[in-house]
Amino acid sequence: MPLQYTYMDPQLFAKVANLKLIARLVVEGVIAGLHKSPYHGFSVEFSEYRKYCPGDDLKNLDWKVFAKCDRFYIKTFEEETNLKCYLVLDTSGSMGFGGEQRLTKFQYSCYSAAAMAYLMIRQQDAVGLAAFDRTIHTYLVPKSSPQHLRDLLAALEHMKASTETNIAGAFHELAERIKRRGLILVFSDLLDDPEGMIKGLAHFRHKKHEVVVFHILDDSEIDFPYDELIDFEDLETGRRLQVHARLLREPVRAKVDEFLRDVQGRCAEHAIDYIRLRTSTPIHLALVNYLSKRSRLG
Numbered sequence: 001m002p003l004q005y006t007y008m009d010p011q012l013f014a015k016v017a018n019l020k021l022i023a024r025l026v027v028e029g030v031i032a033g034l035h036k037s038p039y040h041g042f043s044v045e046f047s048e049y050r051k052y053c054p055g056d057d058l059k060n061l062d063w064k065v066f067a068k069c070d071r072f073y074i075k076t077f078e079e080e081t082n083l084k085c086y087l088v089l090d091t092s093g094s095m096g097f098g099g100e101q102r103l104t105k106f107q108y109s110c111y112s113a114a115a116m117a118y119l120m121i122r123q124q125d126a127v128g129l130a131a132f133d134r135t136i137h138t139y140l141v142p143k144s145s146p147q148h149l150r151d152l153l154a155a156l157e158h159m160k161a162s163t164e165t166n167i168a169g170a171f172h173e174l175a176e177r178i179k180r181r182g183l184i185l186v187f188s189d190l191l192d193d194p195e196g197m198i199k200g201l202a203h204f205r206h207k208k209h210e211v212v213v214f215h216i217l218d219d220s221e222i223d224f225p226y227d228e229l230i231d232f233e234d235l236e237t238g239r240r241l242q243v244h245a246r247l248l249r250e251p252v253r254a255k256v257d258e259f260l261r262d263v264q265g266r267c268a269e270h271a272i273d274y275i276r277l278r279t280s281t282p283i284h285l286a287l288v289n290y291l292s293k294r295s296r297l298g
Contacts (some may be wrong), residue, residue: 005153007107007114015284016119018292021085021183050074083125083183084142087113088174090188091134092165092192093236097218098279105216106161108279109187112214115287116185117152120146129155132170133163142182164236167192171200179209189216190263198266203272212273215263219280222260224252 001206022143052061052072065073089109098104103111111115113129120127121144127143129152138155140148155277168186190213220226226245233240260276267274273294277286 005114005150005157007110007156009111009283010155012111012115012284013118015139016287016291017122019119019288020123020295021116021119021125021291022295024068041203048217083120084180085116085120085125085127085144085183085235086174086178087117087127087129087170087187088184088186088188089113089129089131089159090133090167090186090190091131091137091159091161092191093162093234094165094189094191095216096161096235097221099107099218099220102218102279104161105189105218105279106159109214109216110156110159111276111283112216112287113185113187114153114156115283117149119291121149127152130170130174131155131159132165132167132174134166134169136170136173136177139177155186156278161235165192168200171197172203175200175203175207175209178207178209182210184209184211186211186213187216188213189221194259194262194266198263198270200268201272202270205272210273211270213267213275215260215274215276217276217278219278222256222278224249224256 050073052074060074062073065071091106095106095109096104100106101276117127126142126144127148129140130136131138138159140152140155157243167190168185174201186201189240201211201213224245226249228245229242230245231240231242264274264276275286
């Protein structure tokens with residue numbers, strides 16, 4: 001895999017390589033292994049070959065390939081996957097914010113999504129990508145091949161944070177588009193109407209998906225460290241406002257805290273995993289901590 005992809009971080013990939021993301025809910029996959037499935041059998045739509053691993057079903061060995069190269073290869077099929085995972089990435093303008101010497105929220109989300117894609121494909125699950133601002137503008141169907149990881153990284157390469165957002169509309173659209181239950185991983189700052197946003201997340205749950213929300217925020221948005229007369233600009237509308245930051249610090253902190261507690265509480269009501277991440281936290285630590293905790297809780 002070429003190294004020119006911005007969000008392909010070999011060190012980050014290596015640190016999550018031995019972790020697993022196990023679905024808690026029953027999923028519609030068919031490989032015996034990580035995840036529970038209500039079905040038996042497998043699709044007949046051929047996808048690709050992969051090297052035999054101990055424990056693989058011998059009936060899927062391709063003996064013709066073995067005769068030619070003296071190596072064991074397994075036939076895999078498009079629907080032969082433990083799980084379909086969808087990375088849902090917010091590319092609205094507010095995601096372009098970042099403090100000094102920190103990644104922007106968008107960059108942090110892209111690196112995190114790329115690492116999760118690598119992890120899913122490594123454990124033979126299929127992963128797709130849906131990126132949105134006002135609408136879903138990029139959609140890659142879930143696949144589990146190494147080539148698909150390159151396609152995902154290439155798609156991230158051409159994205160940028162811009163324009164306004166409509167989280168609720170994008171979530172409802174995506175919930176109707178995805179027909180097969182799976183795992184939804186959301187990467188967003190959630191800066192939109194909370195009521196509509198939660199209804200969009202609840203739509204995924206209504207469709208029997210498991211949902212994990214990675215709430216990505218910059219330290220400055222939570223701590224509001226400003227102390228002087230300062231100009232603020234809305235990254236989605238371009239509107240500007242000059243304020244005395246010191247006078248607003250405590251009211252802003254209180255409002256942000258109220259917003260965060262509200263979102264976290266509403267997610268809990270709908271059995272949605274909620275993980276708040278500051279962009280100052282090293283990505284590998286954030287992901288390792290979450291995946292390790294999830295594994296312990298089962």
